[in-house]
Amino acid sequence: MSEHRHIDGRKMLCDAGLRPTRQRVSLAELLFAPGDRHVTAEQLHEEALRCDMPVSLATVYNTLHQLTQAGLLREVAVEGCKTYFDTNTSNHFHFFSEIDGTLEDIPSGTINIGDLPTPPEGMEISRVDVLVRLVGRDTT
Amino acid sequence: MSEHRHIDGRKMLCDAGLRPTRQRVSLAELLFAPGDRHVTAEQLHEEALRCDMPVSLATVYNTLHQLTQAGLLREVAVEGCKTYFDTNTSNHFHFFSEIDGTLEDIPSGTINIGDLPTPPEGMEISRVDVLVRLVGRDTT
């Protein structure tokens, strides 16, 4: 699950119409080199600093949003103020561990959503988010 | 859907082990008198003030959390910092309108979750949240 496939951050950014600055390339490579990831801005920021890629938190936020707009990331709402960004943009669902606050993909095909409900007049479904919350065994 | 059934806030609170103070009774009645509701703390606060039930925002937050702990409300994570509280605590799913930020119940039975995935070792599913995001027709 963590075959560090090699990623050309520069190309990825250019393709998305973003200027491949040092910071953006670094962040893109951190994000996309390992398999699918679910990070918060703060986590990514710390990770970048640990890897000697000095970036400011503001830039991390900017970059995450730019990548999201470019369709390379997906935002996942869990709760509280924390926003998670998921490198897997395909249709899939998540496990959320309430114990350590981590997010994980649910292998696709494992959950089937039957019939979707009919949306109200004049609206259409943009996305269906499914979050399966986990707790330790036996915790009420 | 909005038959203002009459609610005995006092009894409801006592049953939940909460002291029926003026503010709590007011809030409980605002919350539970109409049909199912989805409110944020701020919305409920404004509504209380409009109805001549002076309460501080801090008390609204306290009360909402106490009612949630007592199992009378359910928190719904949508995104951003806003926390919604749902008066319907049964297992059901939501529509979220990205246009006006409102939450609505999806009639139960309309969505079927097929097989739930097996949770990772030592964990169990505490809840499954399904959020169907809506946009206006034709908005990409």
Next chain:
DNA sequence: CTGTGTGCAAACTCTTTGCATAAGT
């Protein structure tokens, strides 16, 4: 009376913004 709840304002967390400096083409 006694203890718990309330209100206020200040603290806190996560996120966004403004503006001078630095980097990309």
Next chain:
DNA sequence: ACTTATGCAAAGAGTTTGCACACAG
């Protein structure tokens, strides 16, 4: 060079906390 991105620190939204006063039992 000219433009766009970055970094910093300050502002912002939503939520929480601490402490004096008020209310419920």
